[in-house]
Amino acid sequence: MPPIPIRVLLVDDHTLVRESLVGILQSDGDIEVIAQAADGVEAVDKALATRPDIVVTDLSMPRLNGIEVVRRLRQALPDTRVLVLTMHQEDQYVLQAVRVGASGYLVKDSAAVELLAAVRNLHAGRGHFSPQAARALAEQLQHPERVLDDRYELLTAREREVFRLIAEGLTTKEIARQLAISTKTAENHRARVLTKIAVRNTAELVRYALRRGLLD
Numbered sequence: 001m002p003p004i005p006i007r008v009l010l011v012d013d014h015t016l017v018r019e020s021l022v023g024i025l026q027s028d029g030d031i032e033v034i035a036q037a038a039d040g041v042e043a044v045d046k047a048l049a050t051r052p053d054i055v056v057t058d059l060s061m062p063r064l065n066g067i068e069v070v071r072r073l074r075q076a077l078p079d080t081r082v083l084v085l086t087m088h089q090e091d092q093y094v095l096q097a098v099r100v101g102a103s104g105y106l107v108k109d110s111a112a113v114e115l116l117a118a119v120r121n122l123h124a125g126r127g128h129f130s131p132q133a134a135r136a137l138a139e140q141l142q143h144p145e146r147v148l149d150d151r152y153e154l155l156t157a158r159e160r161e162v163f164r165l166i167a168e169g170l171t172t173k174e175i176a177r178q179l180a181i182s183t184k185t186a187e188n189h190r191a192r193v194l195t196k197i198a199v200r201n202t203a204e205l206v207r208y209a210l211r212r213g214l215l216d
Helices: 013-027 040-050 065-078 091-100 113-125 132-142 157-167 172-179 183-198 203-214
Strands: 006-011 032-035 054-059 079-088 104-107
Touching: 006 013, 006 040, 006 113, 013 032, 013 113, 032 040, 032 113, 032 172, 040 054, 040 065, 054 065, 054 091, 054 113, 065 079, 065 091, 065 172, 091 104, 091 132, 104 113, 104 132, 157 172, 157 183, 157 203
Parallel strands: 006 032, 006 054, 054 079, 079 104
Antiparallel strands: none
16 A cells, blocks of 8 residues: 655745746655645634645735744644744744744745745644754754744733734724724734834834745
8 A cells, every 4th residue: 555645735925936846745656735725814724724744935925924924833733843944044934934933945046846845844743954053053043042032932922913914004993893803902012012122113113024024
């Protein structure tokens, strides 16, 4: 009996990229792409529906960024392992992704053979990181005093939703409608977000979000 293939959910907002990655992942027959998603919300929904072995996800996506996808999947599906596949090489992205639960991190200029090795390693219970990502993690271990600005991690799940909507330019009333809450509750969430992030207004929050790679 042939071995059961590794079941993968592929998440990227670019159709051509997804089609190319499906071809690579399924080239050897031991990996099957069981579902695809074009944004973060769809990724979480499809992961909950299909419970894949591995999720391969981009970071910059509409509606919900990859960091939030990793965080939610880690909480909802602890047996599903997540490989981040992104164009971002900066240390802050690597550390954020690992901190919220990613088991691997590759940049998109990696060779096809490395992507296949990463999926197989994660399925075997190991991690897999590109040389740049491994260096970032090693430096963080060697110099833990170099703590990155982590105020975003202080936000609750609801406050992170409000954070995203503020950063996208929605008014308090629009945020209330979007989240089906009262305007007063939205005002309270907005005030707590600004306080926790330590910014004075929307412009400073947007700059903070851009600096942290939290906007698409």
